[in-house]
Every structure is written in C-alpha cells, then in structure tokens.
Amino acid sequence: MSPTLTKRLFSKAGLLVLALVTLLLTIGVSQLFKGARVDLTQDRLYTLSDGTKNLLDKLDGKATLQFFYSEGQTRELPFLRNYARRVAELLEEYVLASNGKLRxxxxxxxxxxxxxxxAAEYGLQAVPLGGPGKEAYMGLVITNDEDDSKREVIGFLHPDKERFLEYDISKLVYSVVQRARPKIGLVSTLQVNGGYDMMSRQPSGPWMSISQLRQMYEVDDLGTAFDVIPEDINLLVVIHPKELTDRTRYAIDQYVVGGGHALIFVDPNAESDQAGGGMMGGMMMGMGGDKSSSLPTLFKAWGIEMDKSKVLADGTLALSVGSPSGRPVRHLGILGLNEQSFNGNDVITSMLNTVNVATAGAVIQLEGAHTDMEVLLHSTKNAMLMDASLFAMLFDPSSLYKDFKATGVEYPLGVRVTGMVKTAFPDGRPPEPAKAKTGEAGLKVEEEEEEEEELAAEAKVDEDETKPVKELPAHIAESMQPVNVIVVADTDLLTDRLWVQKNNFFGQDIVQPFANNGDLLINMVDNLMGNADLISIRSRGQFSRPFDKVSDLERQAEERFYQKEEELKQQLAETDAKLQQLQATKDGEDALVLSPEQQAEVERFVQEKLKIRKQLRDVQHQLSKDIEKLGIQLKLINILAVPLLITLVALGFRASRRRRQV
Incomplete structure (x- = not known):
C-alpha cells in the first residue's frame, strides 16, 4: 500500500467514507441473512425441534404470545434476567418459524x-422479591387472534422447568390455535379426577397425568357402565377396568374391532385402589380386598394375556424405599425403568429417560396369536414373576428377596398390539343383567311389568313421529382394518407419587417432574391419535452444565468411602461376636468385669476404628485434592492454551512468509 493511499485512507474524509461503507455493509448483511441462526451450543439449546416446526407449519390460525417480564424490578437478579433473556430468544424463534402465524x-x-x-387479570403470578412492594412477573399468555376466549397461560416460568420449556410452549400453542380438539373417552374405576384418600383422610386432587390430558384434549368421562361408545370419541383410555359389566366390555370390544384405537392400563395390584371402601379401605387388600384388574376375554381375542395374580419383580431396576429398620431398602416391586427398558425404535419411548412403576404385571403374547405384539417397556433379565399376595400389607420390602430367583427372561409390561382380530363376543351383545324378583321379605316384586313398560317406552317414537329412538349399532364380527391398541400392566405409574413433586412457591403450586411418566402417557395418546409431532419435541438441554470429571471423582471417592465404611462395620460385628463368645465363658461376679482377653479385643477394635476413620478422612481429603488439581489444570488451559495457540499460528505464518521471500 503506497504512502499516499494510506494518507488519504486515514484522513477525515477517508475515515468517514470507511465508516459509511461499513455501516451499509452491516445493514446489507443483516437484511440479507435476516432470520439466519447458528447454534453452537452442545445441546442445540436455541434450535427448535423438528416437531415444533411441523406443528407451526400445520397451525390452523394465528396467535399472539405475550411475554410479561418485570425487567425494571429484576435489575439486581442476574440469574432471573439471564433466564428471561433465554425465554425471549426462544419465543423469537417461534415467531420466525411460524411464517407470520405467531406474533x-x-x-x-x-x-x-x-x-x-x-397481568393480574390474566392470572399471572407475581413473585415477591424481598423488598417492600417489590415483586416481579415472568409469565406467558397465548391468545387466539380470532377467538379471545381460547387462551392458555403459564403463570410463572420457573427456571427449574427450563428443560421442558419448548414442549410446554408448543403444547399450549397447539391447544390454542387448533380449531377442534380431539376427544378422549375416559373409563376408570380409580379416583383419577380427585376424591378422598382413605389413608391420609384428606381430599385428593386430580392426577397430574389426567390434568395434562385435559389441557390438550377434550376428555369425556364415560363412567363404567355403558352400552356403546360415542362415535365422536377419537381415542379410548381405560384405567383399571375392574368389575366392568359384560355389556361395557362388549362396547370396548366393538369400539376396537370397529377401528377405534385404545390405551388400556391394567394392574395385578393397583396401590391407588382403595379396595373395600370405608375407613379401612386401604387395609382391605391384606384381608381379601381385590386390587387387580384385567380384560382376559378381550386380551385373548387380541392374542395377549396378563396374569393378574403375578407381580413383576426386578433385582436390577428395584428402587430404594424406607423400611422398618430405618435403612433404605431396594423394593423388588417398585421399579425405575431406564433406557435399557425402553424400545429405542418406537417414537413413544425412544426419547424417555426414566419411568417409575409399582407392582406392575407382565403382558405375554399367546402362542398362535394372529396379531403382532411390539414391546414398548420391559424388565431386565434379572427378573421374575412373584405372587401378588406377597405384596399385600408388605411391611418390610427386604423380605421379598428370600423368594426372589431371577429367570433370565425380559418380561414385557407395556406393549402395542396390531393386526386383524375377531370379536371377543361371537354371540353378539350380552343380554341385560336380570333384576331381582323378590324383596327383602321374600315377596314377589312387580319388576317384570316395569321392565316391559321400560322396553315399550324405549321403542316409542316422539310425539311428532319424526325422531325415532336411536338404535344400538350393529354387531361387528371382525375388524375391517388392523387394530391399534396399547396395553400397560400398571396403573400406579399414572399417580403423582411416582413421577412429580409438588412444592409451594410463593403461593403457587410448582409441579416438578422427576420421571417421564407423564411424557409416556402423552406420547402414547399423541401416537394413537396420529399426532407424532409433539412426541418428537425433545427436552431442552441444561444451560448449567456440570463437570463430568468432577462427578466421576466424587463417585469414585464415594465408592471408596462406603467400602471403608463397610470394613468398619464388619470389624465391629466381628469384635462384638468375639466379646459375646468370651462373655459366654464367664459366670457369677466375673460376668460384670471385662477379662484381659476382652479388654485386648476392645483395644484392638478401637485402634482399628481409628485407623479406618483416618482412612475415611484421607479419602475425602484426596477427593478435595483431586478436584483442586483438576481446577488448576482447567485454569492453566483457559489462561495459556488460547494465547499459546495464537502465538504458534502467528509464528507459523511469519515463518511461511520468510520462506516465500527467500
């Protein structure tokens, strides 16, 4: 570059022209690449899932997203401000991907x-910030632009639920904008909509899993006694079909054979079933109260079976619970299903992490079945089927281990059944149950005449003779298309205690999931409904990323600590046994005085105890040293590595220029 050109370039006019060119280039590039994004985070935290993009493409109308955030009130709360910024950026991604459907x-x-x-009118939650009159809002309101009555609200966007933020927003957008919500027919003999808990003697609210369904779908409670399932039901959900009438089972059979999809939860021991009723309802299982449910006639027609007298026990998946001794004990019937228990090739289960079940059963395919059975959930090979009676009034879960012997078989506990089937009622609709003919005193009751009058009334037409009474649908002998049914051998997985924790946060109930039970239910429903987009929406990654190496060091130290602790317990047990053995040889007044051998044994144990306690402290001390050493290494890398890399690149570039000049 010549000196004259350099002088002109750095003159006032030249700098002004350069600044103007830079500004024009910046504006041009920003307009040319408007909407372009590059997400370099490991979990692609700022990239919408394909399921969300598909949902936005299929939206029937338009909606407005109103993000209420008290920016001025949170200036001294950087954690909350950073989270609010991430929420706003995610909402902007929704708007960009919606092609004008969202604002x-x-x-x-x-x-x-x-x-x-x-904000108060919408029902958003104001969170106190500590000072007088200081409170902050951070909620979301989604409103249909064509119908203001269709609105969904997230009262407070809690940072602890950030992993589920995209799913929650997509679910509510879908709920607000779609014109007609699919309808679910719900059949349950349990208190899924709330009731009274006999054990705690407190009113119980609706199950969170069912509440989730009601947010996304129109749920019609069909009861437990009906002759036909309405034609507008898009999916039938049956939970604990205990003691249903033949006509009700026939209605379910005809719905499935006629092409309807069904999701059925049965159980060999439903812990939420307050069998027997009354104040002693929770104790009736141990005295003959039946807490099991199944649909053996229908299952046989579908090529499967579930033995309601057997509970699935798994030594690998068993979760720890309390015990009479006060120590946590692994319960063979309460299982934490993980990735090894899920079908990774099915969209329903491929993205789940943990599903907790309690005293579940096993669904087995019958020999010679004409249907296909796809396993969605299964045990490990360290499992067996145990008598359900062993789990009735169980006080000490450790007692189960004396009867446990693994069979080396992976037992299915959640399956999908597809294929052509025949009705389970080849003779047609079962007749009405016969009514009692005599009263308490043995006298004849005139019910036959009443039945005849009722039948005659049902056969009548309206007075204008234009609206005949609706007839029951014709009998369907076999399916015209493959059925699609999902059967899960556990109902307890839908209860709150196995997958959500409820906390009160400044007067607002915050529900924090610790397992994917709710996701499993929604995935199953969405899949059977034919909507797989919501299933594919992944849980967002964590913005706070733990140090995996530090976690490994802590885990290794914990293992060494427990190993030394077990050695100490073993030494204590051996010493106690020797002391008792020495004491047994003494009698009279000598029994109250320690012998030299006992004193030596006690002294030996004390010395050994001090030695092991020192080793325990050394383990903890070494852990701190290892973590500190790792921290120093990371600091050196962060401080020196990048400058060193730049220096090496510069030296390499200089060396290459010298070689070219030579």
Missing amino acids: LEVIDPEPFSENEDK
Missing part, C-alpha cells in the same frame, strides 16, 4: 401500571 409482545408490567393490571 410476540414483550411487556414490562411496571408497578401500578395498566400492564400490571392486565
């Missing part, structure tokens, strides 16, 4: 403003 408004509900009144 975003970021609103700061300042104190005593109209926006604050609007």
